[in-house]
Amino acid sequence: MTTWVEATKHKVRLLSHQLSAIKDYVHGIGGDDKMIESLSHQVHLHIDQLYTDELPLSIALDKSDLVFRLEGPGISSDLPSATLIAAQLIGARKQVFNVMKSISGVSSTKRVHMADIDLGVTAFAKGSIVIGLVAVPSPATSTRSASVLLEEDPLLRATQRAIHEIGIVTKHLGKKDFRDRVAEDIPDPRVRDAAIVAVEQFSPTAQSGIEVVSISSKSASGEFARLTRDDRKFLRGVIRRPIAVRKKAASFSGVMREIDLDAHRFELRKIKGLPGLSLRCAFAGEQFKNPESLVNKYLTVSGEVEDSAEGTPRLMMVRTIKRSRLRT
Secondary structure (H helix, E strand, O other), X not given: OOOHHHHHHHHHHHHHHHHHHHHHHHHHOOOOHHHHHHHHHHHHHHHHHHHHHHHHHHHHHHHOOEEEEEEOOOOOOOOOOHHHHHHHHXXXXXXXHHHHHHHHOOEOOEOOOHHHEEEEEEEEEOOOXXXXXXXXXXXXXHOOOHHHHOOOOHHHHHHHHHHHHXXXXXXXXXXXXXXXXXXXXXXXXXXXXXXXXXXXXXXXXXXXXXXXXXXXXXXXXXXOEEEOHHHHHHHHHHHHOOOOOOEEEEEEEEEEEEEEOOOOEEEEEXXXXXXXXXXXXXXXXXXXXXXXXXOOOEEEEEEEEEEOOOOOEEEEEEEXXXXXXXXX
């Protein structure tokens, strides 16, 4: 299979052949070096563009699980903002971690921490900023056991799958049946919701200094999905109504954990009658005052729940929350 770098180098070779043909032609008609330079000018510009723009992007596509291309006033100068770039890298790691955590099956007896995964920077290029990222074992875990460096490490596999699911969401953006397509390709409602939240968080805000974030992944075969502020608004609407299929009314009692006030999500664990289950819960931002005060409290939540294909509760749109005094 031809790599992106090989394809770019092939273009350079073809253009080099054109330069040789121009030189031979000019010499054949008795022309001078000035004529060669004039006829070759556009070809040289094209070669320069391949080396400065396309080759860095090709390197990123070949080596990366996830590629970002950032465009906007905050990063278009010769000295792009280090703060913006750092924020993008930190945000990418956080969102990939959140999706990975949904995939890896976190329960009340199993914890996955940010230090358990990492993303390696495979490429970086200025202009419209190109950043390539690849899932790698975390330095924090590499000292614990040599086995974590192996490709069969479950956390590494879950991280790679998380990036794949993010790519699926971006692939379907802009399609009228976005919800149906994503639900078909990511049947687990918990993982699907986490991936949609991740893409929404990747999308630019009015204050970020970035106007467009283009994302590609191995699942996208090199095609880029352009995320704009309008996409962020659209995804925010999807996030507010996360239940897609298999909706039913339900109530659960358990302990609130890991609240995300930006995404309006929390985890319900130590659920009565469902030991070991961690239920991802969504709530409306205006629905509850000081929801963070309920973290680590035993609650009863009611609303609509979406099960997995196997019938396990995975995602809930919470309508009411009540404190419970007794855990029985």
